[in-house]
Amino acid sequence: MTKLLSPANENVLFLGNEAIARGALEAGLAVASGYPGTPSSEVIEALASVARKRNLYVEWSVNEKVALEVAAAASFAELRSMAVMKQNGVNVASDFLLHLTASGTRGGLVLVSCEDPGALSSVNEGESRYFARMLEMPLLEPADFQEAKDLTKWAFELSEQIGNVVMLRSVTRMSHASGNVICGKLPVRSRRAKFEYGGAVMDSQTGPMISTPVVAKHLLHQQRLKVIEELFERSSFNRYIGPAKPDLLILTSSACFLYAKEALEMLHLQKRVGILKLGTTWPLPPKLLKTHLQKTQQILIVEEVMPFLEEQVKVLASGMSPHVGRKTFFGKYDGALPSAGELNPDIVAGAIGAILKVKRKILSKSYLSEIKKATEMIPVREQTFCAGCPHRASFWNIHTAIALDGREGFVCGDIGCYSMAALSPATGYHTMPTLHSMGSGTGLACGFAKLSQFDFHKPVLTVCGDSTFYHAVIPALINAQHNRADITFIVLDNAGTAMTGFQPHPGLKVSALREAVPPVDIVSICQAIGVQVAVSDPFDLSATSKILTSFLAERGSVKALILRQACALSPEKKGKKPYTMQVNEELCLGDACGCNRLCTRIFRCPALTWNQSRKKAMVDEVICAGCGVCASICPQQAIVKYNGT
C-alpha cells in the first residue's frame, strides 16, 4: 500500500519531502524527529507512517531544539538520525546546533531545513544556509526529486565521514513539488545502539561527546572538512550542462536550477549559455569552480534568497584571479536578480535576456489588451479564517471585550492560523498589531505590561495556539507571572497543530506513531505557574465575553483563558455540520436594519453572504460548516440554527 516502501528500481511519483524521507530510509535511518512547519512537515509524517514496518523511532518533538537533541542522542549511540524543520526552526535549534557541531557526532546525523523563499507559508523568508558557513557544516541542496532522495542518502555517509552534522536544504518548490523518483534499495538490517564515552577526549568514537578542548577539536573538524571538499570536487551532484565556451555561465543550486534550464529554453539560448549546477554548496569545491570560471568572462549566479553562493564564489574567484582572470559577475549585488522574494523561470529569463540582450517572444498586443481588461474585473481573494473556524469566534469575543473595556486594549499575536488576524487585520477585527516568532506574543505582552511607569496604560492581551504553548510560550508565561505582568493570556486551543495538518502535540493522547501517550494539560501547567485560569468555548459568545471582560477589569496579575474548540478542518469535524443555518428573511431587515450588515460586512465568514438582489443576508450551504456562531451575532435573531443536517 505505502509507496514510500516501493521496491528498488520502481519509478514513483514522490513529493519532494517524501523523496527526502525515502532517501533517509535507504540510508538506514533509525531515529527521526521534528516540529511541524510548512514546508517541512511531510518528511516526518511520511517516516511515521512506515515507522513500525522499518523499526524506526519517529517523534514530533515539543520544538526544534529538542528535536535536534533527540536526533543527536541517537547519533551519539551510533545510529543514523535526522532532525527536520522549517527555516525558522533552525533558528530555534541553533543554540544546541552550535554546540553539537563543536562536539561532533557519530552515527550519520542530517539536519533537514525546508525553507520558504517568498514566504508563501511563513512570516519571513529567512534562510539558514548561512548557518552552514557559520558553523562549518557541509551543505547539500537538491535540484530535483531524484536528487532529493539521493542527496539525503549521501548526506548520512558524509556525516559519518566527517563525524559531524550535515545539512540538507530544500525549498517550498522542492519540498511541496512532486516528481518521478527511481527508488534504490532499502537496507535489510538495522544497527544496534551503543554509547561509548570512556575513551580519550580527542577520540571521537569512544571519548566523551563534548566540545573541549575547543581549539583542538575545531582544527580536527577543519582538517576533515578538507576531505569533504575533495569529495565535493568529484561529486556527480555538481554538473555542467552547456557549450564548451559559453557566452555566459550560470551558477545555481536547488529549484533555481530548474528555473535556469527553463529560462534558457524560453530564450533558445542552450547553445550560448552554460549552467553549473551545484548540489554541494558549502564548502564550495574550488578546483571545480576554477575549471568552469575559466570557460567564460560573464557569470550569473541564480539563487534564493540571499547572495550566499554569490559571496562565496566572488571570494574564491578573487583568490584565483591570477589563473582565471577578471570576471564580470551578475546576481543580487548588481541587481540583475531581485534581492528578495522567490524566483521563477520568467525572472531568470529576464535577467539572462538583459545580460545577453536577447528578447523573449511575447504575446500579441491585442491579446495582452484583452488580458488587461479581464484582469480589471478580478477581485482579490484575501485569506481568511475558514467557515466554522473557532478563531473567528475567539477574535469576535476579544474584540467585544476590548470595546466594552474602552481603554484601547490590544493583542500581541503569535504563529498559527490565527496569525491571519494580523496579516489581514479585518479578519482579526483590528485587534492584533504584532506578530513575530513562536512564543514572542507572550514575551512582548510581558514587556508592554511593564510600561505603566512610563504612562502606558493600555490593557495588554496575547494569544497563542495549543501547539505553540508547549513550543515556546511556557518560559514567557513564567516570566509574566514572576515579574507580575498584568496581561490577559489566551490559548486558542483547537486540539492539534492545525495549520500544518493536525500533527499531534504534547497536549494530545496520541503520538506521531499513533501510540497512546500521556497528555500534558495546559490548564494544570498554568495553575502550577500560579496564574488564574478559566476555560471557555469560544462558540459560546456570552460566556466567553463575560470572562474576558472581567479579566480585563482585574488589574495587576496574569489571567489565562483557554478557549477550547477543535479546528473546523480537524478530521473529527470535517464534513459534519452540528447545525443547519438559515436566514429567516422575514426577520432580516436587510439594509433597513440599523446593524449596517454586521453579519456579512464585519463578521466576515465565507459562508455568510449578501444576496444582492433581495438585499438580505444568506447562508451558502456549500461553504457553511454549521458552527452556529452567526446566530448569536444577529441583533434581529434572523439567523436561525437547526440541530443536525
Add this chain to the structure above:
Amino acid sequence: MKTEVKIITKNLILTGVGGQGNVLASRTLAGMLVEAGYVVTIGETFGMSQRGGSVMSHLRISPNEVKSPQIPYGQADVIVGLEPLEALRVLTIYGNPQICVLSNSRPVYPIGVITGELPYPPPEMIEAAFGRLCERYWMIDATAAALRFGNPVFSNIIMIGALAQTGLLPFDRRMFEREIRKTLPRDKCVVNLMAFDAGVSMIK
C-alpha cells in the same frame, strides 16, 4: 500508451480555492500519467495559502525530463478551474491564444465580495472573457452535480471526468479507476467513479 497521443510537454494548471480538493485532483492526475510512462512534475503551494485563498497546482507532463515546478507566464496549455474566478485569474497570467479552459461555473465568493467591498464579475462576463482569451473552453456546474452525490467535495473528481472527456490529456476511465484503487478504500472508489462518469457526461 505514450504513442496514442503525441505530446511534447503539456502544461496544465489546476486552480481553485483552498478546501476544494485541488491537491488530491492534481495528485490523481499525475499518478495516472506517471503510470502511463510520462515524467511528471507538480508544483504546488499549500499550508497557510490554502485558508480560503487561491490555490494552484502546476502539472508539467513531459516525455522525458523534470521541468520547473513553476510554469512560465503565458505558457499553460490547459487550465482546470474548480472555481470560475480563479480560472480567470490564472488565465490572465498563464494564458495564450492556444489555451483551453475547463471550469466549474459555481462561484466561491472572496471575502471582499461577501463584505460588499468588491464586485464579483457576473458569470456571463467571465464566460465572455474565456471566449476572447481561449481557443476552447467549457463551463460546467460541477458543484451542483457534486451536491447530488451528497458532498460538494466531489466536484474535483467530476472535473477530472470532464477533463478526460475533452481529450486534452492522455488518460481515460480505466486509468482513473486503476489510480484510485491504489489510494482509496473500496467503498469510496464506487462513488468516485460515479462522480467521474458524471463529469464525462457533462462535456458535449
